Amino acid sequence: xxxxxxxxxxxxxxxxxxxxxxxxxxxxxxxxxxxxxxxxxxxxxxxxxxxxxxxxxxxxxxxxxxxxxxxxxxxxxxxxxxxxxxxxxxxxxxxxxxxxxxxxxxxxxxxxxxxxxxxxxxxxxxxxxxxxxxxxxxxxxxxxxxxxxxxxxxxxxxxxxxxxxxxxxxxxxxxxxxxxxxxxxxxxxxxxxxxxxxxxxxxxxxxxxxxxxxxxxxxxxxxxxxxxxxxxxxxxxxxxxxxxxxxxxxxxxxxxxxxxxxxxxxxxxxxxxxxxxxxxxxxxxxxxxxxxxxxxx
Amino acid sequence: xxxxxxxxxxxxxxxxxxxxxxxxxxxxxxxxxxxxxxxxxxxxxxxxxxxxxxxxxxxxxxxxxxxxxxxxxxxxxxxxxxxxxxxxxxxxxxxxxxxxxxxxxxxxxxxxxxxxxxxxxxxxxxxxxxxxxxxxxxxxxxxxxxxxxxxxxxxxxxxxxxxxxxxxxxxxxxxxxxxxxxxxxxxxxxxxxxxxxxxxxxxxxxxxxxxxxxxxxxxxxxxxxxxxxxxxxxxxxxxxxxxxxxxxxxxxxxxxxxxxxxxxxxxxxxxxxxxxxxxxxxxxxxxxxxxxxxxxx
Numbered sequence: 001x002x003x004x005x006x007x008x009x010x011x012x013x014x015x016x017x018x019x020x021x022x023x024x025x026x027x028x029x030x031x032x033x034x035x036x037x038x039x040x041x042x043x044x045x046x047x048x049x050x051x052x053x054x055x056x057x058x059x060x061x062x063x064x065x066x067x068x069x070x071x072x073x074x075x076x077x078x079x080x081x082x083x084x085x086x087x088x089x090x091x092x093x094x095x096x097x098x099x100x101x102x103x104x105x106x107x108x109x110x111x112x113x114x115x116x117x118x119x120x121x122x123x124x125x126x127x128x129x130x131x132x133x134x135x136x137x138x139x140x141x142x143x144x145x146x147x148x149x150x151x152x153x154x155x156x157x158x159x160x161x162x163x164x165x166x167x168x169x170x171x172x173x174x175x176x177x178x179x180x181x182x183x184x185x186x187x188x189x190x191x192x193x194x195x196x197x198x199x200x201x202x203x204x205x206x207x208x209x210x211x212x213x214x215x216x217x218x219x220x221x222x223x224x225x226x227x228x229x230x231x232x233x234x235x236x237x238x239x240x241x242x243x244x245x246x247x248x249x250x251x252x253x254x255x256x257x258x259x260x261x262x263x264x265x266x267x268x269x270x271x272x273x274x275x276x277x278x279x280x281x282x283x284x285x286x287x288x289x290x291x292x293x294x295x296x297x
Numbered sequence: 298x299x300x301x302x303x304x305x306x307x308x309x310x311x312x313x314x315x316x317x318x319x320x321x322x323x324x325x326x327x328x329x330x331x332x333x334x335x336x337x338x339x340x341x342x343x344x345x346x347x348x349x350x351x352x353x354x355x356x357x358x359x360x361x362x363x364x365x366x367x368x369x370x371x372x373x374x375x376x377x378x379x380x381x382x383x384x385x386x387x388x389x390x391x392x393x394x395x396x397x398x399x400x401x402x403x404x405x406x407x408x409x410x411x412x413x414x415x416x417x418x419x420x421x422x423x424x425x426x427x428x429x430x431x432x433x434x435x436x437x438x439x440x441x442x443x444x445x446x447x448x449x450x451x452x453x454x455x456x457x458x459x460x461x462x463x464x465x466x467x468x469x470x471x472x473x474x475x476x477x478x479x480x481x482x483x484x485x486x487x488x489x490x491x492x493x494x495x496x497x498x499x500x501x502x503x504x505x506x507x508x509x510x511x512x513x514x515x516x517x518x519x520x521x522x523x524x525x526x527x528x529x530x531x532x533x534x535x536x537x538x539x540x541x542x543x544x545x546x547x548x549x550x551x552x553x554x555x556x557x558x559x560x561x562x563x564x565x566x567x568x569x570x571x572x573x574x575x576x577x578x579x580x581x582x583x584x585x586x587x588x589x590x591x592x593x594x
Binding site (some may be wrong): 016029032033035036037040083087090092093110111112113115116118120123124126129130131132136137138141142144145148149151152153154157158160161162164165171182263269286 | 326329330332333334337341374380381384387389390407408409410412413415416417419420423426427428429431433434435437438439441442445446448449451454455457458459461462475
């Protein structure tokens with residue numbers, strides 16, 4: 001790592017780049033779809049960190065690929081992440097009123113439009129990926145496969161099922177790991193894999209960056225569980241202690257805070273180990289791995 | 298048309314072929330996803346006519362393509378159709394208790410799992426399409442684009458928005474056309490277009506079969522509106538008069554039964570005209586166009 005690498009500035013620059021691309025990918029519409037696109041945009045532009053697109057772009061660069069080539073995958077990942085938040089917040093699911101300090105989608109647009117906004121974002125991700133002109137069709141199909149698989153019932157949808165069905169039960173480590181692995185790590189691994197594919201990485205590079213993604217995805221979710229206990233409500237934009245109040249199974253509930261911190265650290269080390277064969281172009285990924293567990297929001 | 302073409306037998310043969318392919322595409326699972334896959338399968342195997350897959354396969358054959366080559370697209374279309382039914386039936390949307398004579402998904406599995414089952418089916422369609430080994434990647438990407446576009450906020454999601462926002466309002470012809478075009482015709486057109494693409498049809502053939510699909514899609518939906526007024530409750534597996542009771546805008550409500558029948562007939566003629574350049578291999582499509590407006594369920 002170059003000691004003068006400014007991760008904060010890097011994240012801010014990349015975030016702005018992603019905002020711009022998302023604005024082009026989903027502009028406001030006139031006509032019968034006005035309302036649903038408004039709802040889709042409300043959540044898509046609600047101030048997310050854009051972590052998945054940023055990881056996707058960084059993975060493309062780590063294999064010597066073009067930054068721009070990975071942008072459609074980055075935007076698709078953010079749309080899928082956003083759809084999952086909208087549906088997770090619904091009254092039938094977590095029944096959340098606030099997300100990032102703002103009223104949740106169904107609170108503003110009503111349940112019907114919120115469900116459709118989620119459906120629309122999930123679908124739009126694949127519209128975007130099918131128009132992947134900067135990639136050879138073989139690569140585009142691979143990217144679509146990696147991202148769809150991560151979003152599927154074997155990935156995110158399955159993770160949300162575990163989340164719902166395990167509420168108010170005793171937190172077993174295996175259940176928590178199942179949930180984190182599917183609900184969070186699957187899409188983060190898809191971000192780095194699809195970035196590596198977009199950047200024309202070799203099979204070995206794609207696999208290594210997938211391992212990196214899965215490891216930081218798990219670390220990220222454990223850190224999230226810890227922040228929910230120890231974090232600052234104002235910085236987070238959500239009430240701390242919400243997981244416990246809601247009977248969610250979390251990593252700290254299963255093994256305690258100390259072992260949770262340890263597990264997150266180990267996973268960050270695993271992630272760094274997966275980058276061993278990469279040169280300096282993977283430095284942003286190295287820096288991001290450490291940021292994941294030291295962030296305050 | 299050969300006078301001895303037995304459409305009823307044809308539809309039954311094809312339906313069984315599609316059932317088998319769907320069974321392979323979505324087998325029951327063990328593990329944390331058991332419950333959601335059960336819910337996905339409950340609606341996917343609820344006795345649908347499999348019209349979209351059958352049209353997709355027939356379009357592939359009409360351009361001289363392989364039947365099997367179009368099956369992944371056919372299965373994906375049926376998954377997307379089924380997801381849309383599950384979400385449309387939700388309490389926040391149409392609040393339906395029965396679908397094809399059976400309790401709706403959320404009545405059996407609860408709202409949370411029903412939402413996730415819909416999300417899972419929509420996603421699984423793209424998993425299936427990304428694994429389209431029988432097609433060249435260029436064609437596979439085109440198929441994904443055509444199907445995703447039809448499901449998007451410019452298509453089905455937008456149609457459902459029009460449906461919801463127009464309830465209990467005066468039925469304007471333009472609104473009804475907007476709704477039918479997006480909610481029903483878009484995916485049926487995608488069925489014949491993706492079939493033609495899978496069968497390696499020329500650009501002109503793909504366009505002609507898209508026109509055919511849009512026309513019969515509109516005719517199909519008008520016929521549905523008419524059946525809701527004149528149909529047999531037992532044959533349909535749903536209560537007739539439901540549209541009116543619910544304040545839905547329909548074609549007959551906008552222009553009356555007689556003009557609705559006329560419009561459906563005109564669209565079938567449009568559909569047949571689109572097939573003019575095709576040989577006998579398009580005969581099943583010709584026969585299907587007439588069936589659309591004479592069916593009793």
